[in-house]
Every structure is written in structure tokens, then in C-alpha cells.
Amino acid sequence: MDYKIHVNSVVVEKQKMTISITGEYIDPVINSKFLSTPKVILYFDNGQEDRRIPMVIRFGNITYIDGKCMFSGTYTYRLDYLFWKTRGQGLPFDMYLNLSFADFYAEKVPVKITPDEFIQDDNFFKLTDCGDHFHIESRPEKIRGEARKASFVKALNFILKIFTFLLSIILIPFFVLEGLLTFTGFISMPSKIESENKLKRLASYVIYRYSSVSREKFTMDRYKRSKIRSSYKHKKRKKVQPNKITFFSTRREELSGNFEFVYNKLKDDKNLDINFLYNTKTFRYMTKKEIDDFTEACATSKVVVLDEFTPQIHLLDLKPETKLVQLWHACGAFKTFGFSRLGKPKGSPQPTRMHRSYDYVTVSSAYCKKCHSEGFGIATDNIVPTGIARTDIFFDENYKKKVVDEFYSQYPNFKDKKIILFAPTFRGDVKASAHYPMELFDVSEVCDTLGEDYALIIKHHPFITEQHPIPDEYRDRVIDLSESTEINDLLFVADVIISDYSSLIFEASLLNIPMLFYAFDLQPYIKSRDFYFDFKLYIPGKICNSLYALLKAIQEEDFETEKIERFRNMFFDDFDGQSSQRIADLIYKCLE
Secondary structure, X not given: OEEEEEEEEEEEEOOEEEEEEEEEEEOOOOOOOOOOOXXXXXXXXXXXXXXXEEOOOOHHHEEEEOOEEEEEXXXXXXXXXXXXXXXXXXXXXEEEEEEEEOOEEEOOXXXXXXXXXXXXXXXXXXXXXXXXXXXXXXXXXXXXXXXXXXXXXXXXXXHHHHHHHHHHHHOHHHHHHHHHHHOOOOOOOOOOOOOOOHHHHHHHHHHHHHHHHHOOOOOHHHHHXXXXXXXXXXXXXXXXXXXXXXXXXXXXXXXXXXXXXXXXHHOOOOOOEEEEEEOOXXXXXXXXXXXXXXXXXXXXXXXXXXXOOOHHHHHOOOOOOOEEEEOOOOOOOOEOOHHHHOOOOOOOOOOOOOOOOOOEEXXXXXXXXXXXXXXXXXXXXXXXXXXXXXXXXXXXXXXXXXXHHHHHHHOHHHOOOEEEEEOOOOEOOOHHHOEOOHHHXXXXXXXXXXXXXXXXXXXXXXXXXXXXXXXXXXXXXXXXXXXXOOHHHHOOXXXXXXXXXXXXXHHHHHOOXXXXXXXXXXXXXXXXXXXXXXXXXXXXXEEEOOXXXXXXXXXXXXXXXXXXXXXHHHHOOOOOOOHHHHHHHHHHHHHO
């Protein structure tokens, strides 16, 4: 595959760099129906820490014609937000371009990066054109001076806030009086205050008027953020205990998943002080005790272990001697997330601290390092390919036998049948809007077409609350286990998996299970979510865009299983059932 990249302009103003590029990939296989998306990654390296951040290329700026894909993008980046561990050190750094498209990937591509237009003010950062990359030097004294100015403005705003706060407190009796007058109709109640309870309406009105005068929007999120920070500031005075490990989860309420596997490798060491905190609430609902327990654990633990996005921990500047380890729950690198979605809906904005304080993130293979480095906005060396702890069960024959025996004991009708596991992901941006178009997977049509030889297990994503319709006449060979049963356990009894964009396919590849991908909305899904790799090229099974095609593939056993080995070897480095031990070794390293 040939490519051309042209840098139209680079404009550096204060601490921001705006870069505009155009480019094209040239290959005979490209046509107007091609789904691969071009990716240009700005790669920064200061010698101690690197950073991958995507060039924002919007779908409206991508054109496919026979033999060619053309694209363009323009975006503004904050140069002072690039690095995390070495922030404030004023280290010089270099910027290169990494490129990927379809099955092509290259780092530090040797393209001429000299722009047609090059404008910079040299106040905070100075860029030097080195032909195939930029050398960038910061001016720490200028940046610190700007920070002092910002602190001065912040102090003035704080004084103004105190004044408006005191004024608004003095005016509260008047706000109460106004609120009472709204009940007479003499003063109108704002339309957004809709409660039928008069006392609640009065309280809402007083808060509304208080906020309008104080210019301080009162929200529970802001209040709880303040409480978490102030609690940690107090707890931070305590010493870090050299052997204390705290496992903190926002996705589970008991010891399970990756935590359980790693704990089993540590539990016999009597020198360790191992603690667990579970809180599936968003932090705005955390009680004072929960906040205090959380901040004390962060202040006194040598190692804090996470298994999910945990926003409250990124509110804190942890002590240097405390190491933060993220046992990310998903295998592989599949759908884009975090900073990889820069400029897209639900993407992490560049200035956010979220994810950036991890000392280590465990992943399933070396291939995943660049993807998670980009998504989390952290250095590539912070990503460690230990393997995923919970996948150790796939190498445990005793566990497999136990799970299979228990399943058939509970569902004897499924014995001697070919079992299909239908496990799609949800549609929608967040949990509140999560749904699946169940009419597109009609159980009656599936059962009638495939006949009595097949049984069906339905396992929807936990975000889906609606039950999949199952007609009574098929309940002897169709079960919905969406609300129960660990999905990994179901892989041991599945003969065929039907999925779409679920990360379940990584675990399934370890067991070499035939897979079909019911991707009826692939093109819009790529446009809205996108993947780290080319879906059509790398997915480990046959893609079907209709239920008819899906059922035909099952009848003809047309699964394209030859794709599984390549996929498995890309996303897993080790097949020894020792991932938990490698993670335990990493934690011991942190304790040192």
C-alpha cells in the first residue's frame, strides 16, 4: 500500500498547536464501499515518556474512490497537556507521524512534515522543522509565569466568589419570601422546576435564586468532588504502609473476575495487608464513610488496583510512592475508547486527567500496547502485556468439567444438542440509552429454520434491561441467561457463537469456538464508534448482514474458522494459564 501525507499548515499560538493535513492511501482493493478508516497518530517522545494522540479526521473528510482513499483533518492540540508523569519538567520532545489503514501500520513514517504555512509565536513552545519530524522545546519560565498569572486571576475570582457567596447567604430570607409568593401567582415559578411537592418546589426555587446571585452552580457532583479532594488532603498526612494493597472496584460488589484470580496468587503471603473496597455507585452518591474509606486507602496503600474506569481516583494527586495498577477488564483492543475518540461523541477531551495517572495497565498482548497507550493517554511503557487474569480458567480442565457438568445438570434438555450462544453488545452511547433491536433476531425464525438439533442461549449485555421475546413453544430449547451466569462459563458449552462487536470474541478465540458476526449495522457502527483494527480483515469468523445469511451460514457450517488462529495470536502472547501469576509478580514489583 502506498501513501502520501501533506502537512498544509502548523500554527503555534501560546500553548496550542493547530495542525492541518491532507493525505491519501493508494491500493487497487480500495473502492467506494471500503470501510477501513484512515488513522494518523501524532507521536510525541521526550526521551522519558511518549504519547500517542490521534489526528482528528472526521468522516465527512474521507472520500473513497476506486484505488484511492483521500482524507483531511484539522485540529488544535494543547502542547502543555501531552505528558503526565514528566509534566512540569520542561523536557524537549519530538513529534512524528504514525499511520494505519486496513492491514497497514507504520510508526515514525519517513514523510516530509514541512508545512506550506508555518506560524509560531515562540512564547511558550518553539517548533523546529527537522524534515520528517518536529523538534519542540518548551520555555518553562514562560509557562510558569502564565501559571502564576492564572493563579492570580483565580485568586481574584475566589475573592469575588466569597463576596457573592456572602451576599447570596444574606439574601436567602428574601429568596424564601419570593418562593412563597410564587404559590400566589404574584411571581412566576421557572418552568424547569416541576415538582408537585410544594416544599420541594420552594427548596428548588431558593437554590435556583441562590445560584443566580452567587454565580455558583450547585450540583451534587461538584460537591462530592470537593469532599473527596478535601478528605484526601486530610488523609494524605498518614504514612504509606509498605505492604498494603487495596483492590477497588466500581463494577462489582464482591470478589470475582480479575480480582479473584490475582488475589488467589497473593492470599497466602502473610506479609501482605490486602484490602477490598467495592462501590458500584457513581461518586456523587458516595456517603461520607465511603469517601473517607476510599481516600484513606489511597493515602496509605503502597499499591491500589483497579478493574474499571474509576473517576474518583483521578481527582487525587496520589503520593509518588503509591503505585496505581489498572487490570483493565477487556481482552484485546477492539472498539476505540478514551483519547482515541478525541473529537468524537463520548471521547475524552485532551485536557482531562481521566486515566492518565495509571502506573501500569495490564493487557493481553504486546500488540495492544499502542492501542491502550493511545486510549488512556499514557506512555507505551506503562502498558504491560501480562495477559488477562480471568482467562486462566480456559486452561483449567478441572474448572471446565465442573462448569459443563453443572450446566447440563440445570438444563438437561440441552444435552446432545448443538448449542448456539447469542451474545451481542448494546446499541446507544451510554447505559441509560442502551438497547438492542430484538426484532432483528427473531427466536421463532431461528428455531424453525435450524430445527430440533439446535438449542439457543441468549446473553445480552448487562446494560440491556429488556427481556428477549421467547415464544412458549420454544422454551424447552431457548433460555435467556442475560441476568445470571458468568458469560465466560457459557463458552465451555457453546458450539457456535453469534455476536457482533462484543469483546467476548477474544475469549472465544482461546477455545477455538466457531463464530459468526451478525453485523447488520456495520457501516454506521464504524462511523459512530470505530475499531482499533480493520473489522472486515481481522474479525475471526464470517460476517453476516441479515438473519437469513446468518442461519444459512449455520446450516452450511460456513464459519470461516481459519481466521481464528491469526486473530488469537495477535491479541494473546501467552497460552499457559499463568496471567494471574504475571500480574501478581507485577504487584510485587510495585511493592519494591
